[in-house]
Amino acid sequence: MHLGVEAQSSPEKQQAPPQLLRVAVDAPQHSGINAPLDYSSERLLTPGSLVRVPLGRRELMGIVWPGTNSGQTDPALLRPVTALLDQLPPLAPAWCQLVEFAAAYYQRSVGEVALSVLPPQLRELEGAQLLARLKKLAKWTAGQGLAPAIAPMQPILSPAQLEVMAKLDALLTAPPEQGAPAPVLLYGVTGSGKTEVYLRAAEHALQQGRQVLVLVPEINLTPQLEARFIERFAGRSIVSLHSGLTPAQRLRNWLAAHLGQAELVLGTRLAVFASMPRLGLIVVDEEHDPSYKQQDGARYSARDLAVYRAHLEKLPVILGSATPSLESWQRAEEGRYIRLSLPERIGGGVLPRVRLFDMKLLPLTKGVTTALTAPLLQALRERLDRGEQSLLFLNRRGYAPVLHCGECNWKSACPHCSAWRVFHKGDRTLRCHHCSFSERVPSACPTCGNQDIAPLGRGTERLEEQLAEALPNARVLRIDADSTKLKGELESRMQAVHAGEVDILVGTQMITKGHDFRRITFVAAVNPDGALFSSDFRAPERLFALLMQAGGRAGRDAGQAARSEMWVQTWHPEHALYKALAKHDFERFAKSQLAERESAGLPPFSHLALLRADARDAEVAKAFLMAAARWAAPLAEQGQLLIYPPVPLGVARVANVERMQMLVESNSRVKLQRLLSAWLPELGALKREHKGLLRWAVDVDPLAI
Ligand code: ADP
Ligand code: ZN
Ligand code: ZN
DSSP states (O other): OBHHHHHHTOHHHHHSOOEEEEEEEOOOTTSSOOSOEEEEESSOOOTTOEEEEEETTEEEEEEEESSOOOSOSOGGGOOBOOEEOTTSOOOOHHHHHHHHHHHHHTTOOHHHHHHHTSOHHHHHOOHHHHHHHHHHHHHHHHHHOOOOSSOOOOOOOOHHHHHHHHHHHHHHTOOGGGOOOOOEEEEEOTTSSHHHHHHHHHHHHHHTTOEEEEEOSOGGGOHHHHHHHHHHTTTSOEEEESTTSOHHHHHHHHHHHHTTOOSEEEESGGGGGOOOTTEEEEEETTTTOGGGBOOSSSOOBHHHHHHHHHHHTTOOEEEEESSOOHHHHHHHHTTSSEEEEEOSOGGGOOOOEEEEEEGGGSOOBTTBOOSSOHHHHHHHHHHHHTTOEEEEEOSOOSSBSEEEETTTOOBOBOTTSSSBOEEETTTTEEEOTTTOOEEEOOSSOTTTOOSOEEEESOOHHHHHHHHHHHOTTSOEEEESTTTTOSTTHHHHHHHHHHTTOOSEEEESGGGGSSOOOTTEEEEEESSOGGGGGOSSTTHHHHHHHHHHHHHTTSOOSHHHHTTOEEEEEESOTTOHHHHHHHTTOHHHHHHHHHHHHHHHTOTTSSEEEEEEEEESSHHHHHHHHHHHHHHHHHHHHHTTOEEOOOEEEEEEEETTEEEEEEEEEESOHHHHHHHHHHHHHHHHHHHHHSTTEEEEEEEESOSOO
8 A cells, every 4th residue: 555645635644744763674785774764654653564665766675663763864855655564463572672682683784684584575575465465374274274083192291201391381381470481491312202392381382372483403304393293283273484485385374473373383593583473482492403593694593592582572482402502501500591301211212322433443454444344334234134224324425525646646626615526426526515616527637647536535425335335235325415405305215214115324414313213223423533623612512412313313212222222433432522422421521511611711601703704815804804803902902802813714715705704702792792783883894995805794603613
C-alpha cells in the first residue's frame, strides 16, 4: 500500500506533522552507515514494521527501528517511507534488541544484520505477492496439523534423567518475575539420553502454548534428531530453518514461525534469529560444535547469541554436549551456568574401550608409513567375520594431499594459493581445496617429464582403495564432501549403513556427527596426531571432541557395547589428551586444558578479536594493519589491551589474495568492545589511504587463530 496515496485520501492525517522515525536498511558494507537511517512517515508506524524506503536511487526493504530519529537531518529533507508491508505483524521489540546486540557485539551495522537474517525472498516481495504467500501458508498449515491416531510412545525416564528433569522443571516453571533463568549445560556422553531431555523440556513449553527453538550444527548430518522431534510431536507444527531450503521454503517456514503458527523450529545457526513471538525454550544441541560460528559477514556465534536471547527474553536455554566447549564448561565451574549431568549411557551400554595403538612399535619399513597397519587390518577382519560394522575416520578428503616427483622434487602446488592441490583419483584431478582451482592430473612431471609422479600421504579416497585391496570381501563405503555432492547421496549412503549393506564405513568428520549407527562396534582414528601440535590453541579441544564423538558412534546397541572398541593410531600414546580420551575423561581433559589456557592468558580467561586484511600484496595488508595498530595504540594502552603484530594466516594466499591478521587481546570483554567500537569506524578512512587493500574484517571471539 502506498502511504502517500493513503494520506491524501484522509484529510485529518494530512494535517498531522509527519512522524520522524528511523529505519534499518542493508546499507553497503563499510559505507560508514552503522545506525538505522532517518525517514519520515505520514502515518504512525510501529517499530518492527517492514517497510520499503528509498535509498539513493534505489528502493529497498527496511525495518522501522525502535528508538528515536537522530534529529540530524533537516525534517524538510527527510525522505518519506514509500510503502508499508502491513500484511505482516511487526517484528517484536525483543527481536530488534537481539539484532542490535549482535550488530554491536560483532561490529556490523544494525541494518546489515537485521536484513541479512531475514529470508532473502522476503526482501523482494511486494505487498500483493506477500499476501499470496500468506494464503499459501495458511493452506499448508491447515494440511499439517493432523493429530496422530495413536499417542507417541514415551520411554520411562532413567533415574539420571529424572534427576535432571526435576532440576530443569524448577527452571521451566520459574515465574518470569524472577528474571532470566541461568543457562543449563546438559553434559552427557553420546547415548546418555540428552535428546530425551530436550523432548521433555520442549513438551513442557509446548503445553504452555509456547514455541520452541532447537538449534543443531548441521541439519543433514542430524536427521535422526529431526525425526525424533517429528515423531514425538506428531500433530504439532514443526518447521526447519537452514540454508539447504529453497528460498520459497525458507520464507514459508520463517513466516510460520513469525506468525506463531510453527510451534517448533529446528534449525542451524541462522535460526537463532528466527522471529518467534511466543518463544518459551531454546535448545542448542552439540553446543561445542564450530559450525555455530558464522565465518563471514557478521561473524556471530549462534550458541552465544542463543544464550543472550534467552537472557533477553527471560527464557530457559539448554546447551547440550558430551564435550562442552571450554567456555561453557568454565562458566558452569564458576556457577554462572547450571550443570546437569547424565553420566551413563541409557540401558547400561558402556563406551567403547579405547586402544591407543603405538605406531612406534611397528617394524619400520623405509619410506613407508602405512595407515592400514597389520593389527588394524586384523581388528577389521575380526569384525567382518562376526558380521559387525566398522568405521574408519580420517579427516582428509581426496586421494592424497599432494602429488610429488621423486626426480626433481616438483609438488602439486596451487598456482593461486599457498597450498598444495589435492589429488583426486576418482575424477583424475588436482584440486585446490582453498580456491577450487582444478586441472586434470598430468601424466608426467610438468617440470622434468618424469612419468613416475607419486601421491604423498593419504586421504579418504586412498584409504577406501587400500581397504578394498586388503579386504576384498568387505563392502566398503566412503562418506565425505566429495562422495556426497549430489543431492540425496548423503541420505542414501547413510541409509545403506543403517540397512547393514556396508561393512566398513570410511569418512571424514562428517561421519562422526549425530548418526545413530546401531551396528558399529569398531571405530578407528587412522591418523589423528596432526592436531596435537597445531599452532591453534583450540586444536586439542576440537580433536578431543571429534574423537569422543567418533567413539560415540560405536556400541550404541547395549548388547554389543561390551566388546566395542575405539582404536587410535598415534605416534604419541603418552600424550595427555589421549590418556584422558582412553578413560573417557572429559572432565580431566577440560581441567588440564583450562589450566593451560589460564596460565597462557587465553580464552575463556581472556577475550580475543582478530582484525583481518586482504590485499594482492602482503605488504599492503600488513601496512594497513600496522597503521590501524598505531591508531589504536593509545587506547589499547589505556585499557591494558594487547595488540599483537600482524601475521599471515595459516594459508596465507588464497586465490591470489594475501591474507594477514592481527590479534587483539583483553582481559575484559567490555574493554575489548569499547576499543573495537572506537577503532573500527576509523578503518574505512584508513583503507582509502592504503591503495590496493581489498577488504578488512573483524572477527570477535574467533574460533581459530
Ligand atoms: P543422546 O542425545 O545423549 O545421544 P538419546 O536421548 O538419543 O541420547 O538416547 C540414546 C538412546 O536411548 C536413544 O535411542 C533413545 O531413544 C533411548 N532412550 C533415551 N532415554 C530413554 C529412556 N529413558 N528409556 C529408554 N530408552 C531411552
Ligand atoms: Zn619432475
Ligand atoms: Zn588454490
